[in-house]
Amino acid sequence: MEILAEDRQVTRLGAGVFRSGRISQEAKQFVCENLARMAQVYRRLDVVGVRAVATSAVRDASNQQDFLEKAAQALGSPVELISGQEEARLIHLGVQTRWPQTSKRTLVIDLGGGSAEFIASENGLLTEAFSKPLGAVRLTEVFLRTDPPTPIELHRMDEYIEEKLASPLKRIGSRQFDRVIATSATAAALVCAVNRIPRARRDEADRLRATLSQIRRFYFDVRGHELAGRRKILGIGPRRAELIIAGAAVFLRALDAFKQHSLYYSAAGVRDGIIADLAARGVGRELSLLTRDQRKTVEQMAQRYGVQVPHARKVAELAHKLFEGVQPLHKLPPNAGKLLEASAYLHDIGHFVSDSSHHKHSYYLVAHSDMPGFTDQERQIIALLCRYHRRSMPTVRHTPFQAMDPECRRTVMLLAPLLRIADSLDRSHEQRVLDMDVQLRNGDVALVLDSKADTDLDVWAAERTADVFREAYMLPLRLTRTKALKTAPGA
Numbered sequence: 001m002e003i004l005a006e007d008r009q010v011t012r013l014g015a016g017v018f019r020s021g022r023i024s025q026e027a028k029q030f031v032c033e034n035l036a037r038m039a040q041v042y043r044r045l046d047v048v049g050v051r052a053v054a055t056s057a058v059r060d061a062s063n064q065q066d067f068l069e070k071a072a073q074a075l076g077s078p079v080e081l082i083s084g085q086e087e088a089r090l091i092h093l094g095v096q097t098r099w100p101q102t103s104k105r106t107l108v109i110d111l112g113g114g115s116a117e118f119i120a121s122e123n124g125l126l127t128e129a130f131s132k133p134l135g136a137v138r139l140t141e142v143f144l145r146t147d148p149p150t151p152i153e154l155h156r157m158d159e160y161i162e163e164k165l166a167s168p169l170k171r172i173g174s175r176q177f178d179r180v181i182a183t184s185a186t187a188a189a190l191v192c193a194v195n196r197i198p199r200a201r202r203d204e205a206d207r208l209r210a211t212l213s214q215i216r217r218f219y220f221d222v223r224g225h226e227l228a229g230r231r232k233i234l235g236i237g238p239r240r241a242e243l244i245i246a247g248a249a250v251f252l253r254a255l256d257a258f259k260q261h262s263l264y265y266s267a268a269g270v271r272d273g274i275i276a277d278l279a280a281r282g283v284g285r286e287l288s289l290l291t292r293d294q295r296k297t298v299e300q301m302a303q304r305y306g307v308q309v310p311h312a313r314k315v316a317e318l319a320h321k322l323f324e325g326v327q328p329l330h331k332l333p334p335n336a337g338k339l340l341e342a343s344a345y346l347h348d349i350g351h352f353v354s355d356s357s358h359h360k361h362s363y364y365l366v367a368h369s370d371m372p373g374f375t376d377q378e379r380q381i382i383a384l385l386c387r388y389h390r391r392s393m394p395t396v397r398h399t400p401f402q403a404m405d406p407e408c409r410r411t412v413m414l415l416a417p418l419l420r421i422a423d424s425l426d427r428s429h430e431q432r433v434l435d436m437d438v439q440l441r442n443g444d445v446a447l448v449l450d451s452k453a454d455t456d457l458d459v460w461a462a463e464r465t466a467d468v469f470r471e472a473y474m475l476p477l478r479l480t481r482t483k484a485l486k487t488a489p490g491a
Contacts, residue, residue, distance in 0.1 A: 014057035048284025056114025084131020094272030139246035186247030192235030288337025325438020343385035363387035424461035
C-alpha cells in the first residue's frame with residue numbers, strides 16, 4: 001500500500017461532551033474547517049472511495065445528528081457514526097495490515113479520547129472485542145480536576161479503570177498473550193518517553209517495546225508533575241502532556257489485569273483499518289466495469305454477429321482480472337477497464353464477415369457501429385483493441401492508430417496485450433480456467449491459474465503472447481497452475 005497523502009489533526013471533541021453532554025459550537029466549527037481542508041486534498045487525488053467515521057465522543061453527544069450533518073456538508077461525503085465493535089474491528093484490521101500477527105495470540109489496546117478498545121485475536125483473526133469508556137480525554141475531564149492530580153482523584157480513577165476492565169478480563173481471560181500491541185497517540189507518547197525518543201521522531205517508536213516495570217515507573221513519576229513539568233518530558237509533547245497521566249494509567253492497569261509483562265506500540269489505527277477495508281470491499285472497482293447499459297449494448301452486439309457469449313464473458317472476466325492485477329504497472333484510469341471489457345465481448349465479431357483476418361473485420365464493424373453508452377473516442381479505442389487482439393501490434397502504417405492522441409495510443413498499447421492473454425486463456429472456448437491470480441513479483445508477472453480441466457492448449461496459447469506483454473510492460477510473463485495440476489513452463 002502506498003500513501004499518497006495524509007494529515008492528522010487532534011480535535012478533542014470529547015472535552016465538551018464529557019462535561020456538558022454536547023459537542024460545543026467551537027469544537028464543531030473547528031472540526032468542520034479541518035474536514036473541508038482535508039477534502040480539498042483528496043479531491044485533487046481523484047479518489048474512488050471515501051469513508052469518514054465518528055467514534056466515542058460523537059456516540060455520547062446529545063447533538064450528534066446536527067454534528068454529523070454539518071461534518072458531512074463540510075467533507076462533501078457522508079459521515080458515519082460507528083459502534084465500538086466496528087471501531088474495534090477496524091483497529092484490528094489496521095494493525096494486521098501494517099504489522100501482521102498471523103501466528104500469535106495478540107491483545108490490541110487502542111486508547112482514544114473517549115473510549116479504549118480491547119481486542120483479542122488468534123492467528124490474525126479477531127476473537128473478542130470490547131469498547132470501554134476509558135478514553136484519555138474522558139478520564140482526565142471526569143477524574144483529574146487538579147494539577148497535579150490529588151491522591152484521591154488518582155485512586156478514584158484507578159478504581160473506575162479496574163471496574164471497566166472486569167468484563168473484558170472475564171471474557172478474554174488472563175492466559176498469556178504472545179504480544180500486546182498498543183495504538184493511538186497516547187501509546188506513542190508513552191513508548192517514546194520510556195525509550196527516550198523525541199516527539200519529532202515518533203515514527204521511530206513503531207514496533208518498539210515498553211515493559212511493565214518501565215510503564216509503572218513512568219506513571220508513578222509523571223503523576224507527580226504539574227502540566228508544565230509534564231510538557232518537558234522527552235517524547236510527550238505539549239498537548240499530549242494534558243492526557244498522559246490518564247493514558248498511562250489505563251495501559252498500566254490493563255497490563256496488570258491481563259498479567260502481561262510488556263506492550264509494543266503500533267502506528268496503525270482506525271485510518272489504516274478503513275483503507276484496508278475499502279480495498280477488501282473492492283470500493284471503486286465498479287468504475288472499471290461496464291455499466292448495465294453498456295454491457296447490454298456490447299452483449300446484444302456480440303449476439304447479433306454470432307459470437308459465443310459464454311466465451312466472450314470469460315474473456316471479459318479474465319481481462320478485467322488482468323487489468324486490476326497489473327494496475328500498478330499500467331496506471332491507467334479506471335474507465336480504461338471498461339474499454340478492455342467491451343473489446344473482450346466484441347473482438348470476435350469479425351468472424352461474421354470472414355474467418356480470414358477477422359480482427360480487421362472486427363475493427364471495421366465496431367468503428368462504424370452505433371454504440372449507445374460510449375463516446376466516439378471510446379468506440380475507436382475499443383475498435384483498435386479488437387484490431388490488435390491478434391497478429392501484429394500497431395505500426396506507423398496503421399493510420400487509425402496514428403490518428404489517435406498520445407494518451408489513447410498508450411491506452412491501446414497497454415490494453416491490447418491483456419486482451420490477447422485473456423482470449424488465449426479461453427482458446428478452447430470451454431471456460432476451463434476457473435480463476436486467475438495476478439502476482440507482481442520481483443522481476444516478473446506471474447499468472448496463477450485455477451482449473452480442474454486440462455488447460456495445456458490454453459496455457460500454450462497464452463505463453464505465445466508473452467513477447468507482446470514484455471514489449472509493453474518491460475517485464476516477463478510467467479504462467480503457472482495451482483498445485484493440483486503440474487506447473488507450466490515459464491514463458
